[in-house]
Amino acid sequence: MAEKAFLYDATRCTACRGCQAACKQWNENDEEIPTVENGVDAVNTGSYENPPSLSATTWVKMKFTEVDRNGRLSWLFTRQACMHCANASCENVCPTGAISHMEDGFVLIDQEWCIGCGYCVQACPYSVPHKDEHAGTARKCTSCVDRRTSGHEPACIKACPPGALRYDDRSKLLAQGQQRVRELKAAGMSNAYLYGETELGGLNVLYVLDDSPEVYGLPETPQLATKNAVGQWLSGILTAGLITALPFWFLFKRKRELETSQGGAR
Amino acid sequence: MTWSAPIWIYLWLAGMAGGAYLAAFLGSRFAGREQKPLLPMATIVGIPLAVVGVLLLVVDLGSPIEFWHLFTQFKFLSPMSMGTWILLAWVFIGVIMVVLWWFDSRVAPEASASMKKLAGYLSWVNVFLAVGLIAYTGVLLAVSSESLWASTLLLPALFVASAVSTGVAMLIVSAVVVNRATSEGSSLRVDRETIALMAEADAIVIAIELVVLIGFVIWLVVSGATDALGILAAGSLAAPFWVGVVLLALLIPLALDMAARGKAAEGGTLRTIVTSSLSVIVGGLILRWVITIGGQM
Numbered sequence: 330m331a332e333k334a335f336l337y338d339a340t341r342c343t344a345c346r347g348c349q350a351a352c353k354q355w356n357e358n359d360e361e362i363p364t365v366e367n368g369v370d371a372v373n374t375g376s377y378e379n380p381p382s383l384s385a386t387t388w389v390k391m392k393f394t395e396v397d398r399n400g401r402l403s404w405l406f407t408r409q410a411c412m413h414c415a416n417a418s419c420e421n422v423c424p425t426g427a428i429s430h431m432e433d434g435f436v437l438i439d440q441e442w443c444i445g446c447g448y449c450v451q452a453c454p455y456s457v458p459h460k461d462e463h464a465g466t467a468r469k470c471t472s473c474v475d476r477r478t479s480g481h482e483p484a485c486i487k488a489c490p491p492g493a494l495r496y497d498d499r500s501k502l503l504a505q506g507q508q509r510v511r512e513l514k515a516a517g518m519s520n521a522y523l524y525g526e527t528e529l530g531g532l533n534v535l536y537v538l539d540d541s542p543e544v545y546g547l548p549e550t551p552q553l554a555t556k557n558a559v560g561q562w563l564s565g566i567l568t569a570g571l572i573t574a575l576p577f578w579f580l581f582k583r584k585r586e587l588e589t590s591q592g593g594a595r
Numbered sequence: 596m597t598w599s600a601p602i603w604i605y606l607w608l609a610g611m612a613g614g615a616y617l618a619a620f621l622g623s624r625f626a627g628r629e630q631k632p633l634l635p636m637a638t639i640v641g642i643p644l645a646v647v648g649v650l651l652l653v654v655d656l657g658s659p660i661e662f663w664h665l666f667t668q669f670k671f672l673s674p675m676s677m678g679t680w681i682l683l684a685w686v687f688i689g690v691i692m693v694v695l696w697w698f699d700s701r702v703a704p705e706a707s708a709s710m711k712k713l714a715g716y717l718s719w720v721n722v723f724l725a726v727g728l729i730a731y732t733g734v735l736l737a738v739s740s741e742s743l744w745a746s747t748l749l750l751p752a753l754f755v756a757s758a759v760s761t762g763v764a765m766l767i768v769s770a771v772v773v774n775r776a777t778s779e780g781s782s783l784r785v786d787r788e789t790i791a792l793m794a795e796a797d798a799i800v801i802a803i804e805l806v807v808l809i810g811f812v813i814w815l816v817v818s819g820a821t822d823a824l825g826i827l828a829a830g831s832l833a834a835p836f837w838v839g840v841v842l843l844a845l846l847i848p849l850a851l852d853m854a855a856r857g858k859a860a861e862g863g864t865l866r867t868i869v870t871s872s873l874s875v876i877v878g879g880l881i882l883r884w885v886i887t888i889g890g891q892m
Contacts (some may be wrong), residue, residue: 346708396826418740424675444664445657448675451739451891460597465657554740555672557748561737562674564728565751568807572752573759574621576799580792581625588627 331434333477334488334499334525335407336591338537339545340513341493344377344391344406351488355473358386361450383409389485396544401546407536407545408494410456411436411470419449419458434533435472435497443467444552454529457533472533502535509537517565520544525563529553596891601655603887606732607761607880608648609682610754612641613728614762616689618721622793632773632785633766635696635717638689640769641762645686645728674738683725692717700782702852702873729758741890743823747814749807750886756804757844761879763797764848764872771869791860794868797875798852805845832885840885846880847871 350394361380363370373379377544378393389410413435414559420428420436426440428449438449438458443466449458450467452521473483481487487495495502506523513521518539525532528551535543619637653662666683670676691709695714699707736744746748770793772786779784815824827836851871858864 344617353832421670421672422671422675422738424668424673424679425670427671441663442661444657444661446675447657448673448739449735450597451741451744454740456740460657467657496718525867552740552745554745555738556733557745558672559673560739561734561747561751563732564737564748565733565755566726568752568803569617569726569729569759570756573617573756573800574748576796577618577621578625579799580796581622584792585625 330432331497332533333435333496334413334473334502334535335472335498336495336535336537337503338467338495338506338509339405339407340537340539341390341491341510342406342490344393345390345490346377347488347490348389348408348485348494349387349390351484352389353387354386355476355484356471358388361387376384382459383459383462383469385459385468388468392546394544395400396540405540405545407547408534409455409457410473410534412455413470413472413527414528414551415532416553417529418452418454418524419551421555422448424448430448431474433470435474436533438467438469439469439516439546440464440466440468443478448520453458454548454551454554462588496527498532501533506535506537513537513539596888598887598891599655601651603649603883604880606735606887607869608644608651608881610729610732610758610878610883611765611876612645612648612730613685614755614760615641615721615765616685616725616762617729618759618763618793619766619798620718620725622789622796626789632783633789635693635784635787636722636773637762637766638692638721640765642686642689642693644765645682669786674731675736677733678728681724681727681731683727688717688721688724692721701723701834707870729755729762732758736886736890739890740825742820743815743826743890745819745884746818746823746890747811747813749811752807753811753882754806754810754886756807757879759880760797760844760848761802761806761876761880763793763800764879765803767797767830767868767872768876771865777836787860787865790865790868791855791858792854794860794871796851798856798871801845801852801875803847805849808840808845819874823889826889827885830891831892835881836885839878839881842878843874844882848875848878 341446357519361373363373380387390408392409396405409533412521417436424446425442425444427439445460445465445467447460450460458467462470478482482496486494510521510523520541522538522541524538524542524547525534538545604849615637623634653659656662661780665679668676692714695710699710730751733754737750767790770790774784826832848871851867855864855867860868
């Protein structure tokens with residue numbers, strides 16, 4: 330099966346948040362329950378951007394960034410959702426094997442097998458999975474595998490009015506993304522960037538950006554959580570086996586020697 | 596917050612259990628084989644601590660009844676998977692050792708030699724598992740994308756030093772309790788010299804832990820994780836960090852152990868040592884708390 334992907338073009342997005350609504354609707358995810366404090370909703374606050382972060386029931390949301398470009402204010406939009414990384418931290422740390430790659434490259438949490446330990450939540454470099462206390466599992470974007478297997482587009486893509494979101498073979502989208510970035514650069518946006526081409530072994534969600542990832546709040550060099558696993562184990566094992574063992578060797582051995590020299594008092 | 600109280604209490608309990616075992620093993624080996632009570636004490640007190648910790652973990656799962664899914668996998672890359680197996684093996688072998696010791700002392704003294712031998716071999720297996728266990732409590736957090744946990748390679752070292760320190764403290768407190776509860780001449784008693792030596796050893800381990808903590812802080816700064824550090828040093832966790840970790844886990848017990856150094860562990864000196872140990876144990880819990888919570892802020 331050909332590797333599939335999503336492509337999000339920030340330069341075409343109008344931030345209507347149709348994708349957000351469509352995702353909630355198709356996946357039957359509840360709204361963020363408002364916590365009213367002093368008569369004001371303390372969860373869904375602030376600007377047009379809400380809810381403030383992804384959650385166990387919000388799998389895609391638009392992020393708004395205001396940037397000063399040579400005295401002119403730019404209002405940038407970007408999409409926050411699972412990146413479906415080729416090298417997926419969540420999959421690596423999952424202790425039950427509930428998280429896996431499907432043949433087409435998307436990452437899925439098996440809701441039947443997940444025990445809700447929360448490790449993927451800590452491991453994801455994009456803070457995507459969230460533990461659902463009600464369901465008892467970690468939840469995130471499923472790439473609408475249920476729709477796709479019956480020949481439909483994912484809900485967010487179907488809903489996108491300006492065509493800022495596309496779903497296709499990854500190789501095709503990669504070529505389209507590269508072409509679009511070339512156009513943007515030619516139009517003077519010298520920092521234009523295709524995010525996801527190489528990050529974490531290649532993401533299955535590609536981003537056309539008209540500025541550097543950092544400006545959009547995306548990590549420029551996202552790290553695999555398990556990258557230093559061997560070093561971390563060595564840090565613990567060497568400290569235990571060598572450094573903290575020294576005082577015992579030093580003190581208790583001296584005790585033994587003292588006892589032996591005293592004629593084996595014991 | 597995804598990982599809350601059950602997790603940091605568990606990391607503290609498992610670290611203390613494994614640390615006590617490692618310390619007791621090393622102390623017994625280096626001092627000669629006659630230091631009998633230490634290793635059984637560490638095993639008998641450590642196993643319930645680890646088991647209580649595991650129960651906390653299971654209860655904290657989203658789907659506690661499905662905890663057995665953990666035992667269908669063996670994933671080198673997943674510290675939680677490795678930790679599950681290490682902990683299971685350590686407790687299992689520990690229980691066998693306790694049974695062998697019990698047989699040896701009570702039931703079948705005539706079979707004693709072979710029982711002792713087998714328990715001796717198992718005690719070697721379990722010391723490697725104990726090292727894995729205490730390392731894992733730090734690796735679990737360090738293999739993640741939270742900057743306080745993952746920006747350095749020193750979190751496992753810090754947790755290991757704290758595990759050994761709290762483990763020794765727990766042994767000291769257990770020894771004092773056992774000595775009070777048993778009469779002179781009982782084979783369960785730990786002599787005063789050994790208690791004093793353990794306090795001295797703990798002082799060195801605490802000094803190592805202090806150095807590791809300083810290295811950890813410097814490394815956080817160098818790697819640019821100053822936001823994460825700020826939460827500990829000057830943010831909402833500053834009070835427990837400075838009072839709980841720096842004072843209770845490190846400086847106070849270090850000062851008390853130094854004051855008790857070279858004196859027989861009795862009367863006022865014994866009280867000083869026990870106070871120091873209790874401070875270490877409470878400080879170790881606060882260390883797990885501020886690191887676990889701080890990493891998720």
